[in-house]
Amino acid sequence: MSFGPPPAGFGPPTPSSWTPPSEVEQTLYEAKSREDWPAYFATLARNRLYFAINRAKVDAKRNELCPMFDFDPRVAGERVWAVYTEGMLPVPEPHRVFDWNVLAWFAEVWQPADPPMIVVNPGTPCEAFLPSAPPHSAAWAQYTERTGGPSGRAELRTLRVGGPLQGSVAHGLACGAHLIVHQGLPWNAMAYHGQGYPAERQMLRNSWGITSHREWQEQQRALLATDGANQVWEFVLGLRRTIARDFGGYVETGYWREAAARVLRRRTEGETVLTPDGVTKTAHVPEAEIEARVKGVQHLIGRITRYEARMRADGILGEGQYVTSADAWDLGRASCMARWGLSTRYCALPETEAAVVEAGYSAARCYESWQDFSAAFILGRCLQFDNEKFGSWYEDMVTVHRILMSDPGSPWLNIPFR
Numbered sequence: 001m002s003f004g005p006p007p008a009g010f011g012p013p014t015p016s017s018w019t020p021p022s023e024v025e026q027t028l029y030e031a032k033s034r035e036d037w038p039a040y041f042a043t044l045a046r047n048r049l050y051f052a053i054n055r056a057k058v059d060a061k062r063n064e065l066c067p068m069f070d071f072d073p074r075v076a077g078e079r080v081w082a083v084y085t086e087g088m089l090p091v092p093e094p095h096r097v098f099d100w101n102v103l104a105w106f107a108e109v110w111q112p113a114d115p116p117m118i119v120v121n122p123g124t125p126c127e128a129f130l131p132s133a134p135p136h137s138a139a140w141a142q143y144t145e146r147t148g149g150p151s152g153r154a155e156l157r158t159l160r161v162g163g164p165l166q167g168s169v170a171h172g173l174a175c176g177a178h179l180i181v182h183q184g185l186p187w188n189a190m191a192y193h194g195q196g197y198p199a200e201r202q203m204l205r206n207s208w209g210i211t212s213h214r215e216w217q218e219q220q221r222a223l224l225a226t227d228g229a230n231q232v233w234e235f236v237l238g239l240r241r242t243i244a245r246d247f248g249g250y251v252e253t254g255y256w257r258e259a260a261a262r263v264l265r266r267r268t269e270g271e272t273v274l275t276p277d278g279v280t281k282t283a284h285v286p287e288a289e290i291e292a293r294v295k296g297v298q299h300l301i302g303r304i305t306r307y308e309a310r311m312r313a314d315g316i317l318g319e320g321q322y323v324t325s326a327d328a329w330d331l332g333r334a335s336c337m338a339r340w341g342l343s344t345r346y347c348a349l350p351e352t353e354a355a356v357v358e359a360g361y362s363a364a365r366c367y368e369s370w371q372d373f374s375a376a377f378i379l380g381r382c383l384q385f386d387n388e389k390f391g392s393w394y395e396d397m398v399t400v401h402r403i404l405m406s407d408p409g410s411p412w413l414n415i416p417f418r
Contacts, residue, residue, distance in 0.1 A: 021087030021161050028126035045143035048100040049083045055097045079115040088121045097197035104144035107137035154399050155184040156407045163188035172360030174411035176335030181400050192339035200343040216346040223334035226327050226362050233326045261294045317375050327366050328373045329380020335359040370412040374401050
């Protein structure tokens with residue numbers, strides 16, 4: 001298949017001055033260099049292809065295809081449809097946003113009035129010009145069916161350039177690796193586009209109720225507060241920490257339950273507190289309510305011990321280890337929330353970077369190692385969503401944990417936790 005060489009003077013930079021941002025661009029460049037177009041198309045088909053869209057139309061919730069076409073003097077008519085692999089995406093700008101789709105989709109939606117050429121990663125050594133009209137597009141579109149398209153599975157992906165590999169920003173990004181690796185996105189993409197502007201906005205709206213910079217900022221602050229992902233969780237975990245410190249480390253579950261019951265009953269017998277009217281006693285709590293609280297907390301202790309036992313069996317916790325705090329659940333999401341704010345344009349890059357760094361610093365204050373942090377994140381996620389089913393809420397994170405604790409390229413193996 002012929003792409004037609006661009007005119008002289010419009011070629012990409014020389015390969016000697018270019019480092020492929022990721023394995024995707026490396027594979028595309030190598031396939032193009034040896035004119036192995038089946039391998040080139042197969043690589044495109046296995047990955048997300050991003051394209052610029054009209055933000056005003058998306059924000060107006062107009063249910064229509066709204067790509068933004070570019071101009072390139074190297075092709076007849078100069079109009080082209082530029083598409084990018086993840087490593088080649090530009091830094092997010094307020095008015096330039098992107099969506100993505102699979103390779104076959106571009107052939108399916110093409111109209112005669114659309115540009116005659118799709119340009120992959122324009123201006124780079126892995127650039128290629130794809131004739132977008134049938135029958136040409138039908139031939140390359142078939143590769144999506146052959147490869148199955150993007151896998152959607154958990155996968156460690158790293159930007160070699162364009163993303164930090166060491167330092168405080170990289171550390172903060174690695175704190176959000178559970179969710180990012182689970183989605184198969186580059187863990188160190190500070191200039192984050194995620195699943196594309198429309199999907200990212202929908203996710204924040206539906207899952208977090210965020211539709212503005214102010215709402216994003218409030219949620220970001222709440223996740224970074226480290227005042228307890230959940231007050232009841234932190235009460236029981238904090239109580240166990242105290243017992244362990246006082247009694248040499250090991251805490252018997254029955255004693256933990258009894259201690260929790262004693263503390264709760266003592267707290268609800270009428271405490272002396274300072275109010276605007278002076279020192280006073282709190283109202284006495286009915287016995288039935290006290291016992292309901294005790295029962296709830298003791299049930300929670302049982303859930304925690306069963307999750308920890310499963311995590312020991314799965315190699316997430318070592319023998320005799322336990323989770324000291326569930327704050328990692330908030331801090332890991334805070335690292336991701338910072339990037340989600342950028343992908344939705346609810347914040348700019350400096351604000352995102354500051355929040356990512358803060359998440360990393362807080363994690364290092366709360367935990368001893370990546371393994372400790374990971375176990376705490378998984379416990380918090382499961383306490384909130386899994387309900388002791390040990391289903392996908394748990395299993396997905398076990399998969400990610402194992403990837404991050406074993407892959408030689410993992411940030412958890414290359415960036416000191418403290």
